Each structure stands twice: as C-alpha cells, then as structure tokens.
Amino acid sequence: MITSLKAQYSQYFSSVLSILLVSVLCFVVRDEINYRVAALILLLTVSVVAMLFDILPVLLSAFLSAVIWNYFFIPPQFTLHISSTEDLLMFLSYFFVALLNAVLTFKIRQAERKARDKEEKEQTIKLYNTLLNSLSHELRTPIATILGTVDTLKDSNHKLNTLQQMDLLNDIDIATVRLNRQVENILNMSRIESGILKPKSDWCDVNELVNAVIQKIDLTEGHKIVFAENENLPFFKLDIGFTEQILLNILHNAVHYTPANSWIEVLVIHDSENCKIVISDNGKGIPESEHILIFDKFRRLPESKTGGSGLGLSIVKGFTEAQGGKIQLQNNIPNGAVFIIEIPAETSYINSLKNE
Numbered sequence: 001m002i003t004s005l006k007a008q009y010s011q012y013f014s015s016v017l018s019i020l021l022v023s024v025l026c027f028v029v030r031d032e033i034n035y036r037v038a039a040l041i042l043l044l045t046v047s048v049v050a051m052l053f054d055i056l057p058v059l060l061s062a063f064l065s066a067v068i069w070n071y072f073f074i075p076p077q078f079t080l081h082i083s084s085t086e087d088l089l090m091f092l093s094y095f096f097v098a099l100l101n102a103v104l105t106f107k108i109r110q111a112e113r114k115a116r117d118k119e120e121k122e123q124t125i126k127l128y129n130t131l132l133n134s135l136s137h138e139l140r141t142p143i144a145t146i147l148g149t150v151d152t153l154k155d156s157n158h159k160l161n162t163l164q165q166m167d168l169l170n171d172i173d174i175a176t177v178r179l180n181r182q183v184e185n186i187l188n189m190s191r192i193e194s195g196i197l198k199p200k201s202d203w204c205d206v207n208e209l210v211n212a213v214i215q216k217i218d219l220t221e222g223h224k225i226v227f228a229e230n231e232n233l234p235f236f237k238l239d240i241g242f243t244e245q246i247l248l249n250i251l252h253n254a255v256h257y258t259p260a261n262s263w264i265e266v267l268v269i270h271d272s273e274n275c276k277i278v279i280s281d282n283g284k285g286i287p288e289s290e291h292i293l294i295f296d297k298f299r300r301l302p303e304s305k306t307g308g309s310g311l312g313l314s315i316v317k318g319f320t321e322a323q324g325g326k327i328q329l330q331n332n333i334p335n336g337a338v339f340i341i342e343i344p345a346e347t348s349y350i351n352s353l354k355n356e
Helices: 002-028 035-052 055-072 085-159 162-194 206-216 240-257 312-322 350-354
Strands: 201-204 224-227 235-239 263-271 274-281 326-331 337-344 346-348
Touching: 002 035, 002 055, 035 055, 035 085, 055 085, 085 162, 201 206, 201 240, 206 224, 206 240, 206 263, 206 274, 235 240, 240 263, 240 274, 240 312, 240 337, 312 326, 312 337
Parallel strands: 224 263
Antiparallel strands: 201 235, 235 346, 263 274, 274 337, 326 337
C-alpha cells in the first residue's frame, strides 16, 4: 500500500515537474518563439507524459499546461485575462485538445497493456500445457514402473529367484530416482519463480562436491565423466545445495542428450574471486541461435531426445544467479557444448579454516 502511494505521488511530481521545466525553457526563449509555438511544445510535453503515467497525473499536467500557457504566453502576459476573441478560441481549443490528447493516449496505453497481458496469459497457458504434457509422461512412466514392479513382486515373489528380485528392485530404484528428480525440478522452479531463494553460504570442498554429484549420475550407453581433482583449490564459501543442483542438472542433461559413448569433462578453477566450473562434452552441441533461449523454462531443442520437462537449465540459471553468479554456453571445438558457471565466493585454505 505504501509503495503504491509513493508511486502515485512520484507520477504527480514527475508530470508537474515536466510541464514546469518545459514552460521555463519556452519562457526563456519567448523572444524567438511566439505563444502559438509554445502551445505546440506544451502539447507535445503532455503527450509524452500521457505515454508514461496514469490518467489523473496526465489530466493534471494538461490543466496546468493550459493555465501556464494562458498566464505566461498569451497576451496580455502575467494575467489570466484574454483580450482577443481569436486567442480565447485558441485557448479553449488548446485546453480541449490537451485533455483529449491525455485521455486518448492513456486509453491507447490501456488497450496495449490489455493486449499484452492477454498475449502473456496465452503464452503462459501454452508453456504450462507444455509442462503438463511433458510431466504427464515423465511422472507417469516411473510411477507405472514402480506399480508394475511392485505387483510383480507381490504376485510372483515365490516364483522369482534372488537375482530376478534384485533386478526388479533395481528397476524400482531407478524409477524412484527419476520421479524424485522431476518433483525436485518442479519444487525448485516454484522457489525460483516465487523469489524466495536465499543462498546459505558455507565452506565447501568443491572437489568432494563434484565427486559426490558424479556418483549420483546414472551413466548409460558408455558415457564417461572425466574429473581431475585440482589439489590447489581453496575452500569456497557458497551455497552447497544450490551448487550441487547446478552440477546435477547440467551433468544429467549432458548424459541424457549426448550420443552413446560420449565423454563429459568437469573442470573447477579458482578464477580471481570466483569459483569457476566448466562442464564440456563432445556431443552434437547446441546451435548458437539457441544459446540464450536454452535457459528459458520448458525450452527444448528441436528434434531433441524425448524425456525431460525442460526445466533443468532454467533451474541452473536461477540457482547460479541467486548466488550472484552467471552462466554462459559456448560451442566446444570441434563439436559439443561448454557450460561455464562463475559464482562469486570467499576462499580459504585449510589452515585458516581450522582457526574459524
């Protein structure tokens, strides 16, 4: 409420100030311009104000400009009296045109805003339909796997040997991990959109964090993740949970969307005051036209592999920016993609940490 009142007062102040400043400038050069030209300049100012502010401040500026034009510019000056019938008609015309201009310009802005809101709503509905369609598959598949496997274990438990039971339990485990990842993505996106993300920084051995994340990645089709620990790295003070999710989502995407037998390399660098993480692969890469769009919600590359909700990289961007960092996407040479994450972080080596 207080913020709204401040915004309203600010509009009134800005509209009045604009008219006063233009009036002063016109008055200073009144010998070079006649009062008819001053009227046109003031009308133009009212038009500009009408494009920026709400209707009441605009009407006030229109009324004020008419009074100022009459008092300072129409002969006889410094009086509200108008001696000439022609000037009186001109003043009334000015007053009418100024008010009409203010109202029409505001109505046009209002119509444009409604059209824009309608377009945004349609786009939001389209995006969420895309999400629901994707999630209906992404959630249904692991749930169906879990239910079917549990039924098999219940109905045929006495017919299954130990190895068969372990295979079925492994299927449940894989489906549960997949289901949990999708639910986490939905919750994380909700946190990002609500604006409640507040990083909780703590000292972190990024070498250990990367190794722990790699252990959680399900490597299939001959994929290989290469990570050479940097023994000279300091401890970084950052949000461990956010950073873990950043690594998980990028590595999961790299494994999911690169061809069989691809490799993914992770590199961690202490770059100035940043913790810099570089994740590259030798897959098909991402077209440059998609480099900015790829971080949008529900964005998926055309003809990309099925599966995924299109939330992973938008969450990566949200968690990176929540820590004051930035993420870039580049092409790998000769082929593949490179994600570069830079997170500002305090650093400390083990000796100084022991004293804390």
